[in-house]
Amino acid sequence: MRLRSTARRWVRSVLGRSDLDYAIAPEVHNDGFAELIAEIASRSDVRVAIDVGASSGGGTTEALFEGLRNHDSRALVALEISAPRYENLRDRYGNFPWVFALHESSVGLDSFPDAEEVSSFIRMNGGVSLYGTTESEVLRWLEQDRSYIGRLRLPCNGIVHGLELVGTD
Numbered sequence: 001m002r003l004r005s006t007a008r009r010w011v012r013s014v015l016g017r018s019d020l021d022y023a024i025a026p027e028v029h030n031d032g033f034a035e036l037i038a039e040i041a042s043r044s045d046v047r048v049a050i051d052v053g054a055s056s057g058g059g060t061t062e063a064l065f066e067g068l069r070n071h072d073s074r075a076l077v078a079l080e081i082s083a084p085r086y087e088n089l090r091d092r093y094g095n096f097p098w099v100f101a102l103h104e105s106s107v108g109l110d111s112f113p114d115a116e117e118v119s120s121f122i123r124m125n126g127g128v129s130l131y132g133t134t135e136s137e138v139l140r141w142l143e144q145d146r147s148y149i150g151r152l153r154l155p156c157n158g159i160v161h162g163l164e165l166v167g168t169d
Contacts, residue, residue, distance in 0.1 A: 019141075020082040020148045026059030034063040041067025047074055048168055050159060052106040054078035056088035065099065074098050077162030079106050081145065081154055100165050104158035105149050112146060115139050 028034050041049055041064045049068060054061040061078050068074040076099045080086040086103040093099040113121070122128055122135050148154075155161065 028059040037063035038067035050077045057092040075166035079158040104155040108156035
């Protein structure tokens with residue numbers, strides 16, 4: 001698995017492509033975590049949910065959608081920076097007026113942590129335990145996100161914009 005992942009990254013880098021130029025399968029889907037997210041979103045006191053990094057909408061976005069779908073007053077803001085993932089997200093939820101799919105970053109590039117902050121956070125929290133990912137991979141993701149957002153000149157106020165769209169301060 002690791003060799004295939006490394007080979008895929010190498011081919012993409014040779015082609016000048018980013019991991020963000022591709023859709024990916026959901027990581028949280030039909031499992032206990034997805035069920036918990038849906039359960040929390042279904043509570044009567046939950047009216048707005050924001051999903052940062054919604055991808056194509058089949059993971060946490062789907063769980064939030066399922067939890068919120070029976071509310072009378074509800075809104076789901078789903079943010080995704082990857083163009084192909086956003087297109088899938090928009091296609092999947094475009095017929096639901098209470099779902100706001102945005103091709104925007106949650107925050108501005110100036111709010112991203114720098115590499116040292118990320119490394120320090122990882123060290124202070126006992127290392128990387130995210131799917132067995134290495135620190136260098138997390139730092140690669142950070143740089144990839146920064147570069148992608150800059151290259152596409154994406155809006156960088158997705159959370160604020162999403163809350164404005166749903167009429168929440």
